[in-house]
């Protein structure tokens with residue numbers, strides 16, 4: 265028997281009120297993959313991720329997770345299976361970081377039970393790996409954008425789901441923290457989880473993804489390994505950008521360099537004077 269995909273979209277049409285964003289999208293995301301959605305602003309990346317997370321309901325088609333229609337899961341079962349880090353979430357008023365991270369444990373807890381040592385361990389570990397232990401008692405509203413993003417990520421990790429959906433998880437983060445988060449996702453992937461992320465940085469996408477899903481105007485145009493997908497033609501067609509694609513000097517994965525930049529000189533402006 266073949267293993268079902270982690271996520272399968274079958275002829276999904278979805279949007280907001282009367283506005284359709286994605287029409288007739290079919291897609292299979294392999295279990296244990298690190299899949300990255302790329303595509304221009306407004307092409308429907310978040311909409312598809314939110315559909316898989318059951319935040320949006322398709323008007324047509326079907327979504328299955330681990331071989332089962334997502335409508336067949338109870339809320340609690342689903343929250344134990346799929347975790348979402350949404351884009352631009354509001355900080356709950358008056359909530360401390362540790363309380364937020366504890367929220368991630370809710371799906372693992374029955375209505376009347378107390379927090380267990382397993383819950384505490386999961387929270388401590390999630391704070392540690394996201395570098396937020398020191399921020400545990402701080403109010404979310406008082407944190408910087410990057411600190412807050414890492415606190416939300418800690419909540420997602422405490423949820424401990426086999427499938428992680430992350431909508432632009434590196435937003436607000438400085439370059440070192442961006443790579444820390446991506447490395448953390450790579451570790452989770454190496455540990456067997458299915459990671460699905462939206463990223464804007466094509467070079468980061470190419471470094472970390474096992475599979476790219478390229479979206480444009482609400483359609484999936486291409487899927488596959490970054491080495492085959494990320495070509496100058498693809499970038500020109502999907503983003504309207506003329507570029508060169510060369511091997512990343514560190515990883516050998518494809519790296520995109522725009523050709524149309526106004527700064528064409530390699531000389532530092534002051535170096536010649």
Ligand SMILES: Nc1ncnc2c1ncn2[C@@H]1O[C@H](COP(=O)(O)OP(=O)(O)OP(=O)(O)O)[C@@H](O)[C@H]1O
Nearest residue numbers: 280283285303304305306307308309310311312462
């Ligand atoms: N809550 C909403 N109500 C109505 N339209 C929406 C809503 N959210 C998004 N849209 C529209 O749906 C389309 C797709 O948006 P979506 O957020 O999925 O794009 P995206 O590819 O994630 O974009 P970005 O890269 O800018 O984050 C856009 O035209 C957007 O304006």
